[in-house]
Amino acid sequence: MAKHKTPLLDELEKGPWPSFVSDIKLEAEKRAKNDAGLDFQIPQDCPDDLLGVLELAYKDKETHWKHGGIVGVFGYGGGVIGRYCDQPEKFPGVAHFHTVRVNQPAGKYYNTEYLRGVMDIWDLRGSGLTNMHGSTGDIVLLGTTTPQLEEIFHELTHNLNTDLGGSGSNLRTPADCLGQSRCEFACYDTQAICHALTNDYQDELHRPAFPYKFKFKFDGCPNGCVASIARSDFSVIGTWKDDIRIDQDRVKAYVAGEFKPNAGAHSGRDWGKFDIVAEVVNRCPTKCMSYEDGKLSIDTSNCTRCMHCLNVMPAALKIGLETGATILCGAKAPILDGAQMASMLVPFIPVEEPYDEIKEVIENIWDWWMEEGKNRERLGETMKRQGFQKLLEVTNTKAIPQHVKAPRANPYIFFKEDEVPGGWKHDEKGYRERHMR
Ligand code: HEM
Ligand code: HEM
Ligand code: SF4
Ligand code: SF4
Numbered sequence: 001m002a003k004h005k006t007p008l009l010d011e012l013e014k015g016p017w018p019s020f021v022s023d024i025k026l027e028a029e030k031r032a033k034n035d036a037g038l039d040f041q042i043p044q045d046c047p048d049d050l051l052g053v054l055e056l057a058y059k060d061k062e063t064h065w066k067h068g069g070i071v072g073v074f075g076y077g078g079g080v081i082g083r084y085c086d087q088p089e090k091f092p093g094v095a096h097f098h099t100v101r102v103n104q105p106a107g108k109y110y111n112t113e114y115l116r117g118v119m120d121i122w123d124l125r126g127s128g129l130t131n132m133h134g135s136t137g138d139i140v141l142l143g144t145t146t147p148q149l150e151e152i153f154h155e156l157t158h159n160l161n162t163d164l165g166g167s168g169s170n171l172r173t174p175a176d177c178l179g180q181s182r183c184e185f186a187c188y189d190t191q192a193i194c195h196a197l198t199n200d201y202q203d204e205l206h207r208p209a210f211p212y213k214f215k216f217k218f219d220g221c222p223n224g225c226v227a228s229i230a231r232s233d234f235s236v237i238g239t240w241k242d243d244i245r246i247d248q249d250r251v252k253a254y255v256a257g258e259f260k261p262n263a264g265a266h267s268g269r270d271w272g273k274f275d276i277v278a279e280v281v282n283r284c285p286t287k288c289m290s291y292e293d294g295k296l297s298i299d300t301s302n303c304t305r306c307m308h309c310l311n312v313m314p315a316a317l318k319i320g321l322e323t324g325a326t327i328l329c330g331a332k333a334p335i336l337d338g339a340q341m342a343s344m345l346v347p348f349i350p351v352e353e354p355y356d357e358i359k360e361v362i363e364n365i366w367d368w369w370m371e372e373g374k375n376r377e378r379l380g381e382t383m384k385r386q387g388f389q390k391l392l393e394v395t396n397t398k399a400i401p402q403h404v405k406a407p408r409a410n411p412y413i414f415f416k417e418d419e420v421p422g423g424w425k426h427d428e429k430g431y432r433e434r435h436m437r
Contacts, residue, residue: 002028003045004052008059024051027128038124042096042145046127049093050143053085064091071098071146073153076206079164080149096145100126100152101138101165103198106191107178108133114160121155135231136215137175138165163202169376170208174198176218177225185310186220187238187323188351194218196355197362210366211373211382221319222307228328228342233379234362235328235342236351240320243300244309250316251276251296259315280309324350327361329391330380340380343388345395347402361395368394 002025012021028047031040043049053064069082081099088095102118118139122128127143134140144152156162165173174197177183179190197216198205204214217228220238228235253259254274260267261274276296281289288302289309296316298309310317327349328342349357365379368390373382383391392399417423 002051003048004055006051006055009051009055021051024129031128036123041125041148041151042127042143043093046093046097046143047129049085049091050097050127050129053087053091053094056087056090065097069098071149073149073164076164077208078166078168078170078206081167082146094143097127097143098146098149100141100144100149101134101167101173102141102156103163103165103173104133104137104139104175106174106176106194106198107181108137109178109181117160118156118162121152121159125152125155134165134173136165136172138173164206166205168208169210169212170206170214171201171204171210172213172215173205174216174218175226177220179218179220183220183225184314185223185238185307185319187240187319188220188325190218190220190226190238192353193236193351193355193358196353197359200359201362204366210370212376212378214366214369214379216362222305223311228331230331230341232331232342233329234365235331236325236358237328238323238325238351239305239348241322241324241348242320244298244303244320245318246296246298247316247318248295251313252294254313254316255294259313261312263314280312283308283312324348325358327358329365330378330383332378332380336377337381337384340384342380343383344402345391345397347400364395365391 006021009021013019013025024047028045028051031044031047034040034044057064064086066084066086069084071082072078072080079101081101083097083099085091085094085097118141119128122130122141125144125148126141129142131140131142141152153164156164174194176190176194177186179188180186181191194216204210214234215232216234216236217226217232218236219226219228222237222239224230224237228237250259254261255276257274261279276291281291281296284303285306285308286302286304288299290297310319325348326344327346329345330340331342332340346361349361351358369379369382372386373379374385377385388403389399391397392403
């Protein structure tokens with residue numbers, strides 16, 4: 001018997017998509033029965049009260065969480081998002097409802113034993129509810145009380161060898177696409193570098209030392225399966241320098257209909273017979289492909305590595321062998337001064353252990369931004385305020401045409417004094433000798 005009436009939420013149990021309401025109800029029932037005989041460390045009916053307060057929020061069309069909340073574990077300055085209900089008497093089960101961010105493995109591969117380990121801790125010391133995963137990547141343990149935080153942290157670290165994720169003005173939990181683990185487009189080992197850099201910068205992740213938050217994300221290729229270009233201040237996107245490898249026999253097999261275009265991604269609708277000219281050659285953004293006498297060729301010098309042709313004919317076209325990555329900086333959501341996607345900083349950089357070249361770029365950016373960034377100013381905004389030129393200087397990057405989509409159209413151009421013969425010192429007297437007032 002449910003603790004609260006939830007007529008609005010009950011509506012969301014209808015329909016084909018997995019219902020979060022049905023799932024929370026199941027968890028509430030499971031806790032009520034308590035077959036495992038747990039000595040629950042937070043209210044047994046926590047999930048019931050969560051449904052109760054959510055139903056109230058649906059009715060009022062207002063949230064019922066108080067503002068903010070500062071909780072955590074000793075030694076760290078982040079990792080836990082504190083939260084308190086603004087109707088604690090009606091819903092005592094969620095009077096405290098803190099969220100614990102737990103650092104996920106790169107690529108989010110698990111075994112059952114590990115996940116059971118997490119849930120054993122969480123069933124006892126938390127609500128039993130989770131988010132798999134937070135948008136940044138963390139395993140999110142949703143809802144516990146303050147006294148349980150150190151207990152959970154102790155068990156995560158001592159029993160599961162697992163740390164917390166990041167929150168606050170620091171390096172947040174890095175994330176990556178699944179990369180070479182099961183994608184033939186991956187130009188570098190996204191999981192390896194994500195894991196290595198997460199370990200290298202643990203201090204920056206656990207103890208806020210930055211003007212604002214900072215995120216890393218690693219995409220194995222320009223398809224952007226972890227959306228690093230939109231969702232990380234420091235985005236690493238795999239690419240290659242040499243030729244796309246073409247298997248002409250397999251190209252013929254695509255043309256003959258033996259392979260499905262886009263690996264069958266459009267098989268839900270009849271798009272007609274595969275037409276390599278219409279679907280690949282003419283779609284190439286740089287028009288650097290040709291298909292003549294049954295032979296596909298690509299003018300590599302004009303290929304921008306957009307991925308389109310590889311995506312359409314994955315069995316016939318492969319990434320080059322000289323692989324590496326592009327570094328882009330400054331992506332952020334709208335607040336304060338407008339949304340930004342990342343801007344290209346380093347067109348090609350090797351991605352090899354121990355990643356010294358990439359770490360040098362990161363650390364140069366941090367040295368600059370940590371000094372110059374204003375309070376709660378994202379890297380992207382510092383770049384706007386101080387100029388892209390400044391970012392190039394601090395990262396010792398030579399300006400190249402690839403740094404811009406188009407050159408500036410306004411003539412408000414700053415020169416450095418030493419670039420200008422004579423400098424800025426102005427001899428008014430000499431001028432007046434030539435030009436009378
Ligand atoms: C080779 C000679 C000249 C050059 C290269 C020149 C150039 C310019 C430029 C670049 C502007 C700004 C246009 C804008 O803001 O969109 C301007 C505006 C103006 N010029 Fe000239 N100019 C010249 C001669 C003159 C002379 C001889 C006069 C007056 C006797 C004059 C009067 C003005 C005025 C009043 C404006 C402002 C117009 C406005 O704001 O609508 N200019 N000029
Ligand atoms: C008391 C006298 C003057 C005042 C109060 C005045 C004021 C202004 C103002 C407010 C602007 C616009 C600035 C801006 O858009 O940021 C301007 C622009 C301009 N003025 Fe004057 N002005 C004066 C005299 C003159 C004279 C005598 C000339 C030329 C013989 C002149 C030529 C121009 C020109 C060419 C511009 C356009 C500059 C540009 O677009 O970059 N002004 N002036
Ligand atoms: S971003 Fe590229 S390499 Fe990574 S999973 Fe997606 S398609 Fe594969
Ligand atoms: S990767 Fe893109 S730009 Fe390069 S040849 Fe293929 S379609 Fe053209």
